[in-house]
Amino acid sequence: MVPRQSPKEGQIGFLYLPPIRVQGISVAGEQTAVGIPEYDIVFDIGLCPRPVISAKVLALSHTHMDHVAGLPYYFSQRYFQKLPVGKCYCPKPMAEPLQAMMRTWVALERQETPFEIVGLEPGDEVEIKPNTFLRAHASSHTIPSLAYSVVEKRKKLRVEFSELPRERIRELRLAGEEISNVVDVSLVAYTGDTEPAPFLYHSDFVNARVVITECTFFDPEHQDKAKIGKHIHVEDLRSLFAVWKAEHVVVVHASRRTMLSFARERLNDVAGSRADSVHMLMDFRANRKRLELQSLEFDSGEHSDVSSENNEIG
Numbered sequence: 001m002v003p004r005q006s007p008k009e010g011q012i013g014f015l016y017l018p019p020i021r022v023q024g025i026s027v028a029g030e031q032t033a034v035g036i037p038e039y040d041i042v043f044d045i046g047l048c049p050r051p052v053i054s055a056k057v058l059a060l061s062h063t064h065m066d067h068v069a070g071l072p073y074y075f076s077q078r079y080f081q082k083l084p085v086g087k088c089y090c091p092k093p094m095a096e097p098l099q100a101m102m103r104t105w106v107a108l109e110r111q112e113t114p115f116e117i118v119g120l121e122p123g124d125e126v127e128i129k130p131n132t133f134l135r136a137h138a139s140s141h142t143i144p145s146l147a148y149s150v151v152e153k154r155k156k157l158r159v160e161f162s163e164l165p166r167e168r169i170r171e172l173r174l175a176g177e178e179i180s181n182v183v184d185v186s187l188v189a190y191t192g193d194t195e196p197a198p199f200l201y202h203s204d205f206v207n208a209r210v211v212i213t214e215c216t217f218f219d220p221e222h223q224d225k226a227k228i229g230k231h232i233h234v235e236d237l238r239s240l241f242a243v244w245k246a247e248h249v250v251v252v253h254a255s256r257r258t259m260l261s262f263a264r265e266r267l268n269d270v271a272g273s274r275a276d277s278v279h280m281l282m283d284f285r286a287n288r289k290r291l292e293l294q295s296l297e298f299d300s301g302e303h304s305d306v307s308s309e310n311n312e313i314g
């Protein structure tokens with residue numbers, strides 16, 4: 001007998017949330033890697049799907065296998081493709097074991113694969129692009145873990161000068177007046193695997209344009225499982241959706257056993273009026289439909305360019 005079909009290859013989840021793309025694969029216990037090409041970053045590296053290899057920065061939330069297994073492949077492939085050395089940030093206690101693992105891989109491959117692994121503590125931040133920083137947050141999982149935000153430090157005109165004419169502002173600046181201050185603009189926040197914890201109410205999460213959140217359990221009877229595994233249950237999202245101002249929330253880390261339609265129903269319930277802004281990375285059908293609509297709207301000229309915000313002075 002001839003088999004009916006070949007095994008299906010893992011499909012890449014994809015969302016266009018202007019001005020960024022969120023792409024990758026995330027299935028609880030199997031693999032999670034979520035990339036944002038615009039910021040040259042990938043969060044976690046479960047099995048390293050090809051599109052995330054090009055990300056120069058890798059932010060590891062923790063070292064469970066489904067989040068870290070692709071790490072040696074990532075470094076090795078970047079070397080093979082003659083890309084600059086990738087930079088992996090991880091929870092501080094895991095930096096040494098990860099470096100030891102990479103040293104073993106270097107010995108196994110008999111190839112001098114360069115790698116850079118840097119441990120971070122909650123509150124640490126590193127510049128990943130000019131004026132754009134990766135900031136670590138204290139998440140709470142069963143092993144050392146971090147959540148992350150990507151924050152742009154933007155110079156803004158101080159409020160007391162906002163009404164003045166341009167010419168006057170120029171004069172003040174030339175006279176040495178401090179006319180601007182630096183404000184944090186939280187571009188994206190990523191929870192990693194975590195139980196509900198205070199960091200989820202940090203201003204970087206409250207104000208992020210896009211929040212990428214794990215949600216592993218959807219069944220009302222699985223609240224205990226969520227607690228034991230230190231994961232987010234869909235019911236936990238209710239209070240978070242009430243405070244997160246994000247234009248878009250991307251839900252990742254549902255398990256293979258979760259029925260998409262059921263998960264969607266539960267998400268709609270806890271999201272209430274903002275259900276339209278909540279997406280599931282692995283809901284291929286909904287996301288494909290959304291993308292088609294986006295391109296239809298674009299073609300018919302209904303799109304509006306992202307206008308620059310007021311009082312911005314570069």
Ligand SMILES: [Zn+2]
Nearest residue numbers: 028029066193
């Ligand atoms: Zn996981």
Ligand SMILES: [Zn+2]
Nearest residue numbers: 062064141193
């Ligand atoms: Zn985990």
